[in-house]
Amino acid sequence: MHSTxxxxxTGDTAVVHDLTKQAEAFLAEHGAEDGLLHVWVPHATSGLAILETGAGSDDDxxxxxxxxxxxxxxxxxxxxTRGHGRDHVLPALLPPYATVPVLGGVMALGTWQSVCLVDTxxxxxxxxxxxxxxxx
Structure with a gap:
């Protein structure tokens, strides 16, 4: 197992931050072939999502x-800040983890899918x- x-x-506004390039770099750095990429966010107020970005889905x-x-x-x-309690509910809807199959060193994502950190x-x-x- 390799881990980093x-x-x-993320700044001071709610964001959907695309992690796909960082995940690809991690896999390449470790010579990953076939297996699973597990992504974990150790925070009580953010989560992970696999979704299309850049076409409005992140804003949606x-x-x-x-x-x-x-x-x-x-x-x-x-x-x-006002309403911060909702941030602590977010991980129940968008969990702080995601697992993606890796085949031949490449994440087996769909054409428009990205691995994203969601931080409100x-x-x-x-x-x-x-x-x-x-x-x-």
Whole structure:
């Protein structure tokens, strides 16, 4: 098994951050062939998604999260900026992990799929992401 952790700066707005190139670089660096890429975000307020980016789907996802989990004061978890409690509910909908098959050193993603970090927590601008490759 090979594993590494990267730092991602997400800033002070909700974002869908594409991790695909970093994941590909990790696999290439370790000479990955067939196996599984596991991606893990060790945070209580962010998650991972596999989706199309750049064609509006990333913005649609953030809009859907705002509709499902409004940034208001209904949340019992009250520290941080207004509505921050919703950020702690996000990982129940977008889990902090994803596993992708790797075949011949390449992630077996669909044509428009990307591995993305979804971070709605505007109070924490830096995230850690762990990539682990398990050979088959």
């Amino acid at each position: 952790e990267i730092e991602v700066r 996802l953030l809009a859907a999260i705002d509709d499902l989990l409004p940034r208001d004061n209904r949340w019992r978890h009250q520290h941080g 927590n505007v109070d924490n601008p830096v995230r850690r992401v762990r990539f682990s490759f398990l050979a088959g």
